[in-house]
Amino acid sequence: MGDLPLSHLKVLDLSRVRAGPTCVKFFGDFGADVIKIERTDGEGDPMGDNRLSSDYVNAQRNKRGITLDLKTPEGVEVLKRLVKDADILVENFRPDVKFRLGIDYESMAAVNERLIYTSISAFGESGPYRTRPGFDLIAQGMGGLMWLTGYQDRGPLRVGISPADLCAGIFAAMGTFVALQERERSGKGQWVQSSLLASQIMMLDYQAMSWLMDKRIPLQRGNDHPQIVPTGVYEASDGYFTLSTVGNDSYLRLCKAIGAPELGADPRFVDAPTRERNRDEMNHLINRATQKKTAVEWVEILNEAGVPAGPIYKLDEMFDDPQVKETGIVQPLDHPDLGTVEILGQPIGLSRTPAQFLRPPPRLGEHTDEVLTEAGFEAREIASLRDRGVI
Known part of the structure; x- marks a missing residue:
């Protein structure tokens, strides 16, 4: 991946489920060295229950994988050694969890002041709901989308994808790129934050403005546009x-x-x-x-x-459309167990350095020894960490 535009970046990925991996995909697909850090038992991420599923393969491509027990002081120390030469850390724990573990932004910035620390949460890092668990459906309802979707006589309706998750991940990536650009001038990293709730509200766009400026609550219009008719x-x-x-x-x-x-x-x-x-x-x-x-x-x-x-x-008709094929949104990926599979590529086109899809999702802990050796750990240290269940 050395010729790709982000090959100079190292990303530590502590994220799970969908919003975090959506963010991280932008970096891995354009060449960053993404290191996925998982629990030693592989639990904690429902998408990881089946590593051969289409959802997991698409979300976790272009990464190396290690295991690390962050509930132990030794595990936190290992993370800090990895942070020393990392550019970005992405996490989507509930806000209180990272402070309890001692892996919050201030703790990591003390190790590496150039670190961009990107947090994705359900409701934000502050406020009365900061510690609540939250998923896409909750953000769709609380963020106003479900009362704009569907028909007035049938109640609220969930959108058929996970827009809050996806947009929170995209906005997190955008914020991280902004912070990286600013670091070129200041030499310092910073804390980047996005949430499912704020991202969902942002995506309401003109519908939200109907209330903010006009004090008009939009109605459910089914398949009709609220203003442009027909x-x-x-x-x-x-x-x-x-x-x-x-x-x-x-x-x-x-x-x-x-x-x-x-x-x-x-x-x-x-x-x-x-x-x-x-x-x-x-x-x-x-x-x-x-x-x-x-x-x-x-x-x-x-x-x-x-x-x-x-x-x-x-969907079968959509992917068979000649214009959809022309976009290149479908890309092949070689998988050691599944053979060559098709995954969703990037909707971003670069004329000289386009995205590439070179690594299948890692097996649990597949690159632990490799990554720790690169970080300066000696073989005896790695063996000791493994004996103690830290990795």
Whole structure:
């Protein structure tokens, strides 16, 4: 990985589950030496229960792995020796845990003032809920997303992925890159923090601003956009497709393309405010027109007319789409037990130094001796640590 853009960085990964590995993937995929530190018994991470699962393989690629008992003073001392020449440490313990173990930012910065210490928590490092356990679903509900998702007569609805986990990891990586850039000037590291709750709220974007500035609580709109009408899911003769319009010109092109030009002159739909007020009647009439052709036909017709439209894919159909293939988002990875498997790559393209996927997830403790030897431990020290159950 020496030619990759982050090959000069060493990352200590104490994170578990999804948010932390999402953060760390950005570093490992672009060449950083990522050392995954796990408990000696391999417990503590539900994703680690099956190291051959698709989820684990995708989350834990491009890492070396060691085991370390951080509940022992000897284990903490080993970590501190590793921290001496590390650039980044990523953890997502509950905020009180790292202080109880003595591996908090101040303790690690005393060993290496250049260390970027990145923490991902459920609710933040301070406040009344800081010690609560929290997962993505809790953040979706508490962060306002579930009351914006679904239909008004069916109650709140969970989004089909883990957006709070994923966004917290992405924002943590962004914050870490900012801290690394600042370190170039100051020579000092700092404590980077992100949380599932704050990340989820940030992703509400214009919906959150509806309340903050306009004091308007957005409603659940199902597949409709809250303000841009018509935008949503529409019926074809064989299923469904999406379309979106912006402005009157786009709406008039839609009406002409679906063979219903009269909808463009209908006084109920002549401008954005009237379309928003009468969206149910308008959507009914659009659906009546679009039920006459297949989804594939409508996607072609509408795009040709300058109206954005697209299919609604199941995952097998999505990955078979030629444009999805062109993105390169799917990459091969050689795994010692599974053979060559396909994993999700990076959505970031670099013209000279793109991401590479060279290491499969490590077996439990696979690189412990190797990493400790590089850190200056002698063979007798390593043997002693193993005899005492520290590694």
